[in-house]
Amino acid sequence: MAERERQHVRVAVIGAGFGGLGAAVRLRREGITDFVVLERADALGGTWRDNSYPGCACDVPSHLYSFSFAPNSAWPRAFSGQPHIRAYMEHVADVFGLRPHLRFGAEVQGLRWDAGELHWEVRTGSGEYTADVVVSAAGPLSDPSIPDVPGLAEFPGAVFHSSRWDHGCDLRGKRVAVVGTGASAIQIVPAIQPEAGRLTLFQRTPPWVLPRADREISAAEQWLHAKVPATRVLRRGVLWGIREVQVGFFTKWPDRLRLMEGLAAAHMRRAIADPALRARLLPGYRIGCKRILLSNDYYPALAKPNVDLVASGLAEVRGSTLVAADGTEAEADVIVFGTGFHVTDMPIGRMITGVDGITLAESWKDGMAALRGTSAAGFPNLLTVIGPNTALGNSSMILIIESQLNYLADYMRQLDTLGGKAALDARPSAVRAWNRKVQQRMRGTVWNTGCKSWYLDAAGRNTTVWPGTTAEFRRATRQVDIAEYQVLRKPRVRARTVAVEAAP
Secondary structure, three states: OOOHOOOEEEEEEEEOOOOHHHHHHHHOOOOOOOOEEEEEOOOOOOOOHHHOOOOEEEEOOOOOOOOOOOOOOOEOOOOOOOOHHEEEHHHHHOOOOOHHHEOOOOOOEEEEOOOOOOOOEEEEEOEEEEEEEEEEEOOOOEEEEEOOOOHHHOOOOEEEHHOOOOOOOOOOOOOOEEOOOOOHHHHHHHHHHHOEEEEEEOOOOOOEEEEOOOOOOHHHHHHHHHOOHHHHHHHHHHHHHHHHHHHHHHHHHHHHHHHHHHHHHHHHHHHHHHHHHHHOOOOOOOOOOOEEEEEOHHHHHHOOEEEEEEOOOEEEEEEOOEOOOOOOOEEEEEEEEEOOEEOOHHHHHHHHEEEOOHHHHOOOOOOOOOOOEEEEEOOOOOOOOOOOOOEEOOOHHHHHHHHHHHHHHHHHHHHHHHHOOOEEEHHHHHHHHHHHHHHHHHHHOHHHOOOOOEEEEEOOEEEEEEEOOOOHHHHHOOOOHHEEEEEOOOOOOOOOOOOOOOOO
């Protein structure tokens, strides 16, 4: 597309999930309205749009899993389900006037930094843009990961990932295989168990599961939160405070989590009478090394007579026969993969090309690293929401997102202060210093005690989790330290001097 046909915006935001919507709200509150939110799907919601599987709900309390600047007094449950969370996001878009900025069906197919013009060239499925600043809020839970299982392509039945649920597939009376035992799988299994003829769960590694303190939030509580906002603020503050206190056990004293392991084991024993099944469900790693899951109906579902647990991963598919790594075979009509996402190898990294002509994926081939979880060296004016080492193991990601929005706001102010056409590129030394400090703090944490989890990349490095409190992260991202960046200016064009000889 010719240059004159491109639309130029000050900011292009990628993704219309919590991160993208939050960025859009913050930009408007900073007085910036020249921006677009590029969304590949036909609706907003991000992971809460994609994950519509039976039983889908959040494992963070509702009053903490919402923006502080957009409180919701009408949450119906302590832990809300997917429909209520998505409705909340739609409400945020309406209240803050985000609809005119949303561009649906605009999947980003390529981003390239133009060093001469000091802007990003953004190519999407519905047109091209140039942008002074790009905010990547695609999120780590956006591209499903399905293992390359031999014979899977020849399976005669339906196959789909939990985040791409096939609602046209009738599971009544079917032999259903669920592969994986992560946060999605433990919600799916109890939801579909009553209608499946036979349900086989392929468990590579058993999770630690604690009770879920879920309940209906009464109309009286909702009324009180609406009429006396201080009660809603107090509720959120208590939920936040409890999780801040817990962080020390995850980051400094993982051995003290044994008490929590006892609670989880007792929770399992109450629902599982069979000692052999209990043995297969008991994890062999420290609780918290993998994400702790919350459920009251997962274990009871596994005890039902139409459920089989295969304590091994899926290794091969032979027609309608599924073969586990330990040789166990099971027949299936439908396969559901609850196998997570591309977290440490996000596909969007292959689409972003920086100052040296290399992609973000190539820059991160030895491990993801970004200054304060936001800025990667060699990629000027690119800010990543939920970037490297920003994930949480026990609290709400909305808290991290809001901290990064503070950083975004100050970043835009710094560009305004610089004046003219300018860009900021994180200094490699600053990125290395930040990453070194984060990795040093990571050494004694529970996440590095030896289990295999989605927190770790292919080389076993934890480039995903933030090894501290959310308050610490907020302080670290309160404002931009301009000394950590190189200031780039648009090259000046020298005037050509033409010598003219005097007439004789």
